Amino acid sequence: MLPTAISSPIIHKRANGVHMGLNTDFPDPSFLKAADGKWYAFGTNGNGKRIQVASSSDFNTWTLLDIEALPTLSTWETDKDHYAPDVIQRDDGKYVMYYSGEAKSKIGHHCVGTAVAESPTGPYVPSNTPLSCRLDQGGSIDPSGFVDSDGTRYVVFKVDGNSVGNGGNCNNGVEPLVSTPIMLQKLQPDGVTPLGDTVQILDRGTADADGPLVEAPNLLLHQGTYFLFYSTHCYTDPAYDVRWATASNIAGPYEKTNVKLTKTGEDGLMSPGGATVCGCGDRMLFHGWCDSAKTKRCMYVANMSLIGKTAAII
Template sequence: MIKEIKTLTLFASMMSLGIASSCQQAANKTAEKSADTTKKSKYLSAPLISEIYTADPSAHVFNDKIYIYPSHDVEAGTPENDNGDHFDMRDYHILSMDSIGGKVTKHEVALSVKDIPWAGRQLWAPDAAYKNGTYYLYFPVKDKQDVFRIGVATSKNPVGPFKAEPEPIKGSLSIDPAMFTDTDGSTYMYFGGIWGGQLQRWKDGKYDANGSKTDSQKENEPALSAKVAKMSGDMLSFDGEIKDVQILDKQGKPLLTKDHDRRFFEGAWMHKYNGKYYFTYSTGDTHYLAYAIGDNPYGPFTYQGTFMNPVQGWTTHHSILEITDKWYIFYHDTELSGKTHLRNVKVTELKRNADGTIQMIEPILN
């Protein structure tokens, strides 16, 4: 009883200091992490590989073969925090497979942080593209000032090794590059992420190292948005200005910062279906995958709903790909490790209703 009174008194004191919310977030994360390591779940899909930990799978078909460009999770011994310092990846291994359900090959190191001249630490979620006989690997990494930028590396082989350009892409910032080539041959990069992705620390083209650790902190204003830029012909730079990816509700109003169940957090992806552009993304701290539909690559996009419920583990990140007249979603969870920073990639079929809306996916079956 005495312990309970002391606990209540401490909590009341914390409330008066205005920090109860952050404590609750920390408690939620601790509970989730504990659940990860103890819960015996039944899963919709099995990990594609188990010899290394992989996450953030960006999938493409090149030359009639499926290639997956994931992060490579490692146990770095870094304490977990909201900046994501415990996600301390050092290199990339590309995966390939001839068909869904077929043998998965893990290839040798495609690119290492030590081979990127301007890099400091943390190679996060990559993506790839192909044009004019060259494969392009796009990657976010913190520079030597600890600011996330996006770089590009090239190879004549889809699995590398890749050679990084000497500088990051001019004007690039934040994380999670996702490459989309439209039917007219134009290629676009979608990118950005709040919290550890640092998007909230950029204003008027300048980075504020002392800026917010979470989002804009303006609860009743439009939420921070992902970014989109058209790529130049050589695929090494942006062709024109970086634009905001605007997500609107069905009344035409922007989603607000406080709308954590719907607003953009990170992990953008773009695909096209029946002439419409599907912008899909993670809601982050609420752990959903959501989607919005537009009429062109720049949007605006009208929010439609969520299409994947939370996976095991804190993060959720995906890609969507059409293969032989079926659609598939590549994603990750923590089935193998039970630890939020040691993940494994998976794939399952993505199904739609007759009107083009995406059916809900339940990654955990019990």
């Protein structure tokens, strides 16, 4: 299908390497470099699509494609609220998408689903067995795939505890606050079948430190250190940001740095979060409100570096 007319504006790079990549609603962007040499980004439902897709030849200039990556639904999900997709390529060349879909059995709450395609743009065919639900704890959202140095596949995701909270900020600002843990699940080589028990690797801290939640996990290994990137606070809050924790073992313990990699006010950003960092450690996509009306979240591109246990936008 042909690209739509929506693409990135003329690029004026800011001093620290951040610029708007898509001036349209494209929340929770993830990305990969596909076998054809192009970069593909995947976003939460918007612009009339369940799962959005954008492409780039250089990671700087992006074009939103007129493609529905998930044209069919699984038996367990409704046709509403498809959040935070992430795509990996398997050893057999096929592409696996992890995404959050609303569960028919508990409306307003989500499971992590999987879908497989021959091409990075789809069509992705969903499995009728969700990877994780945990509906009694609020549901499962924000999946992100990871391949360790030995080739073992994992997925990290958030248990959506704030969806069963007691009200207030992101429904979890009123005591007692509910846990919103980040979980690590080992997978079989097919990238969709769980292997062994799920391990908790992070959780929200105090309300002062993390707000009502931690979410949007993204895991990578860089020079022997595991970096777990995540967002804190509510996505509508100016305090929403991207932070990271590190560990020497994939299962942790992970030590929070409590350093804000992105924050409101820098480079004109508003509530910047929901990030995905390249496994190479030199580039990142994230979203922020497009303007003060806060009706759309645009996609931003950042150049970055990882040195030791430190991450920085450059």
